[in-house]
Amino acid sequence: MKQTLLTLFSLLIMNTLSAQNKTLVAYFSHTGENYGVGYIEKGNTAIVAEEIQKLAGADLFEIQTVRTYSDNHKTCCDEAKEELNKQARPELKQNVKDMSQYDVVYLGWPCWWGTYPMAVATFIELNDNLKGKTIVPFTTHEGSGFGSSLRDLKKACPDATIKQGLSIQGRDAKTSQQTVKDFVERQ
Ligand SMILES: Cc1cc2nc3c(=O)[nH]c(=O)nc-3n(C[C@H](O)[C@H](O)[C@H](O)COP(=O)(O)O)c2cc1C
Numbered sequence: 001m002k003q004t005l006l007t008l009f010s011l012l013i014m015n016t017l018s019a020q021n022k023t024l025v026a027y028f029s030h031t032g033e034n035y036g037v038g039y040i041e042k043g044n045t046a047i048v049a050e051e052i053q054k055l056a057g058a059d060l061f062e063i064q065t066v067r068t069y070s071d072n073h074k075t076c077c078d079e080a081k082e083e084l085n086k087q088a089r090p091e092l093k094q095n096v097k098d099m100s101q102y103d104v105v106y107l108g109w110p111c112w113w114g115t116y117p118m119a120v121a122t123f124i125e126l127n128d129n130l131k132g133k134t135i136v137p138f139t140t141h142e143g144s145g146f147g148s149s150l151r152d153l154k155k156a157c158p159d160a161t162i163k164q165g166l167s168i169q170g171r172d173a174k175t176s177q178q179t180v181k182d183f184v185e186r187q
Contacts, residue, residue, distance in 0.1 A: 021103055022058075022059065022101050022102050022103065022104075023056050023057070023058035023059070023102065023103070023104040023105075023106070024058055024059050024060075024061060024096065024099075024102040024104070024105045024106070025049050025052050025053045025056065025058045025059070025060050025061070025105075025106040025108070026061040026062075026063060026096060026105055026106070026107050026108070026123065027045050027046065027048075027049035027061075027062060027063060027106075027107070027108035027109065027138075028045065028062070028063040028064075028108070028109045028110070028116075028117050028119050028120050028123075029042075029043030029044065029045035029046035029049070029062070029108075029109075029110060030043050030069055030076065030110060030117075031043050031071075032069075032070070032071030032072070032073075032076070033071055033072055033073040033076075034073065034170065035073055035142050035170075036142045036169070036170045036171040037170060037171050039071075043110065044110065044140040044168075044170035044171075044173035045108050045109060045110045045138075045139070045140045045170075045173070046062070047173040047174060047176075048108060048138060048140060048166075048168055048173050048176060048180060049062075049106070049108050049138075051176070051177060051180045051181075052106050052108075052138070052180060052183075052184055055180065055181055055184040055185075056106065056184050056187070058104075058106065059102075061096045063092060063119050063120060063122075063123045064092060064093040064094075064119075065090045065091065065092060065093065065119045065122075066090070066091040066092070066093055067090055067091070077113075080112045080113055080117060080118075081113055083117075083118040084112070084113050084115070084118060087118070087121075088118045089118060089121060089122040089125065090118055090119050090122055091122070092119065092122055092123060092126065095123075095126050095127070096127065099127045099128075102133065103133065103134060104133070104134045104135075104136060104187070105130060105133050105134070105135050105136070106135075106136045106137075106138060107120070107130075107135050107136070107137050107138070107153075108137070108138040108139065108140075109139055109149070110139065110140050110141065110170065111139055111140070111141035111142075111144045111145070111146070111147050111149065114144055114147035114148050114149075115147055115148050115149040115152050116139075116149045116152065116153070121156065124153075124156050124157060125156075129156060129157050129158070129159065129160070130157045130159075130160045131157075131159040131160065132159060132160065133157075133160050133161070134160070134161045134162075134163060135153070135157060135160050135161070135162045135163065136163045136165065136187055137149070137150060137153060137162065137163075137165035137166075138165055138166040138167070138168070138183070139165065139166075139167045139168070140167075140168050140169070140170040140173055141167060141168075141169060141170060142169065142170055142171070143169075145167045146165060146167050150162070150165060163187065166179070166180070166183040168180075
């Protein structure tokens with residue numbers, strides 16, 4: 001009896017500990033006409049996000065907006081610029097279920113006008129500015145790297161720990177497995 005109770009107690013403790021140590025990969029990505037790689041069915045950031053998810057054994061969440069951004073690159077650029085100028089917070093289709101179970105959040109986005117898309121700002125604000133979380137940022141881009149997005153992230157998430165991020169040129173996303181592996185192993 002004593003032994004059974006002890007085993008149950010240990011299982012409870014183990015469950016509680018593992019529940020607090022879960023990792024989430026949350027990302028925004030756009031499909032359609034892409035500046036670097038032509039028309040794509042899967043976004044560059046999505047490719048990197050899925051690779052991280054596999055390697056880190058994490059849950060995966062795609063940040064999706066209710067509005068659809070144009071497939072046309074130029075129109076999409078105009079839409080994104082307008083949102084950035086207005087500091088819009090586009091509505092999301094859904095939020096992640098129970099953010100409290102995650103300690104570490106890999107957060108990824110494509111560089112849009114030198115920073116993260118406003119949908120990422122919505123996601124951050126919907127989740128208590130990721131207070132108390134460890135954020136591991138990653139981005140894909142066509143030359144700007146993180147641009148000002150890490151500064152913007154620090155401002156938006158003052159009570160999070162922000163680790164050194166990974167920036168990958170969009171056109172290299174498909175062949176970035178080793179870089180992504182090294183990155184995940186460094187965490
Ligand atoms: C609206 C928009 C704005 C962009 N602005 C930049 C930019 O300022 N700097 C940059 O290097 N790339 C920029 N890009 C290119 C994307 O960051 C790059 O193609 C990225 O890999 C796309 O990722 P995705 O396929 O996950 O959306 C922009 C692309 C779009 C659609």
